Amino acid sequence: HFYAYQDGKAVGFIYFDPIYRNNEIISYVPNISRANADFRQGIFYTLMAHAMDVFKAEGVPHLDLGLIPLSLDPATEHQESRLLKRIMHGLYEKGNFLYNFKGLEFTKSRFRGDNFKTYCCHRRSLPALEFLAMFKLTRLL
Structure with a gap:
């Protein structure tokens, strides 16, 4: 946990979860971060930079x-559902009012890390019931 204070008042925090391999911490991933609405923008970057320095000093090789x-990825691979990919691109472009997709991507891009593709498998070309369940779990619906 990393906290930022100004004049004794909390202005922001980030909680990290460890990632293990063979019972050793190989990375951390930020789980939750918040900033005081009265504090100017940018505390997240300051806290992240400090956390990265601490993790590096501890010998943690990566930050996820x-x-x-x-x-x-704009390219569609042969195994991907073209319809689902078009819907997801449209949701990214027009659905920022549901979730801050673009802001999150911009914030993470500022750290200039390596990007890795992550795949999700599903049985149908349009997994509508699975998406409905996911939206309910995340309280979008």
């Missing part, structure tokens, strides 16, 4: 910034 929902 987590997934960026709907940040999709």
Whole structure:
């Protein structure tokens, strides 16, 4: 946990979860971060930079910034559902009022890390019931 204070007042925090391999911490991933609405923008970057320095001093080899929902490769691979990919691109472009897709991608891009593709498998070309369940779990619906 990393906290930022100004004049004794909390202005922001980031909680990290460890990632293990063979019972050793190989990385951390930020789980939750918040900033005081009265504090000017940018505390997240300051806290992240400090956390990265601490993790590096501890010998942690990586920092995982987590997934960026709907940040999709523009090229469609042969095994991908073209219809689903078009819908997801449209949701990324027009659905920022539901979730801050673009803001999250911009924030993570500032750290200039390596991007890795993550795949999700489903049985149908349009997994509508699975998406409905996911939206209910995340309280979008």
